[in-house]
Amino acid sequence: MIEILKPEDVERARKTGALVAEILQTMKTRATVGTNLLDIDRWTKEMIEEAGAESCYVDYAPSFGEGPFGHYICTGVNDAVLHGRPHDYTLADGDLLSLDLAVLLDGIAADSAISFIVGETRPPESVALIEVTQRALEAGIAAARPGARTGDISHAIGTVLRKAGYPINAEFGGHGIGSTMHQDPHVANTGKRGRGYKLRPGLLLALEPWVMQDTARLVTDSDGWTLRSATGCRTAHSEHTVAITEDGAEILTLPKKA
Numbered sequence: 001m002i003e004i005l006k007p008e009d010v011e012r013a014r015k016t017g018a019l020v021a022e023i024l025q026t027m028k029t030r031a032t033v034g035t036n037l038l039d040i041d042r043w044t045k046e047m048i049e050e051a052g053a054e055s056c057y058v059d060y061a062p063s064f065g066e067g068p069f070g071h072y073i074c075t076g077v078n079d080a081v082l083h084g085r086p087h088d089y090t091l092a093d094g095d096l097l098s099l100d101l102a103v104l105l106d107g108i109a110a111d112s113a114i115s116f117i118v119g120e121t122r123p124p125e126s127v128a129l130i131e132v133t134q135r136a137l138e139a140g141i142a143a144a145r146p147g148a149r150t151g152d153i154s155h156a157i158g159t160v161l162r163k164a165g166y167p168i169n170a171e172f173g174g175h176g177i178g179s180t181m182h183q184d185p186h187v188a189n190t191g192k193r194g195r196g197y198k199l200r201p202g203l204l205l206a207l208e209p210w211v212m213q214d215t216a217r218l219v220t221d222s223d224g225w226t227l228r229s230a231t232g233c234r235t236a237h238s239e240h241t242v243a244i245t246e247d248g249a250e251i252l253t254l255p256k257k258a
Contacts, residue, residue: 066224
C-alpha cells in the first residue's frame with residue numbers, strides 16, 4: 001500500500017515526528033557507560049505511554065522476525081545494525097549504539113534512528129561509520145522532491161556510501177510510512193536514477209541508510225530478531241521520516257534545537 005496523506009494528516013505526522021525525536025534524544029542523553037539496554041527500553045515505554053502514543057514495535061511480528069518483537073525500541077550495539085532487540089547488556093566506554101524508534105500518535109506513525117558512541121573513547125572507524133550514514137541520509141533527503149523517483153533517492157544514498165568505500169546491502173532500506181509503520185514504496189540504499197515510484201506531495205517516507213564496515217552480509221542473532229554484520233565488524237544506522245511537499249522534503253523527526 002502507498003498512502004498519500006491529506007494536509008491535516010501531515011500536520012499530525014509533524015507531532016508524531018517531534019515525539020520520536022524527543023524520545024531518541026532523551027535516550028541518547030541517558031545512554032551512558034553503565035546503562036543497561038533494558039533500562040533504555042523501559043524508559044522509552046514510559047515516554048510513549050506518557051504521550052498517549054502507541055508502540056509500533058511491541059506487537060510487531062513480520063515474516064523476518066521470530067514472533068512479536070516484544071520491546072519498545074531497537075538497541076543495536078557495535079555489530080548489531082538492525083532490529084536490535086533490547087537485552088541484559090550494560091553499555092561500555094566506546095560502544096557504538098544505534099537506537100531505532102517508531103511510534104503511532106493520533107493515527108499517524110513516524111520512524112527515526114540515530115547512532116552514537118557511548119562514553120569518552122571515540123574509535124575513528126566508528127566515527128567514520130556514523131558520519132557516512134548521516135551524509136548519505138542528507139543526500140537522500142535532498143533528492144526527495146515532487147516528480148523525482150525513489151530510485152533518485154536510492155542513487156543519492158548509494159553514491160555517498162560507495163564513495164566512502166562501504167559495501168551496500170539492499171535487502172533492508174527505507175519505506176513508506178503513514179497510518180502504519182511499514183508501507184510501500186521500498187527505498188533501497190542503492191539504485192538507479194529515474195527508476196521506481198514517482199514522488200508526490202503527501203507521501204511520507206522513512207529514509208534509512210545503514211552500513212557495515214567490511215561486509216554486506218547480515219546474520220540473524222539467536223534472539224530471532226537482531227541483525228548483525230556477518231564478520232562482527234561495527235555498524236551504524238541513521239534515519240528520518242520526511243514528508244514530500246511542493247517544495248521538497250520536510251524532515252519530521254529533527255530534534256529541537258537547544
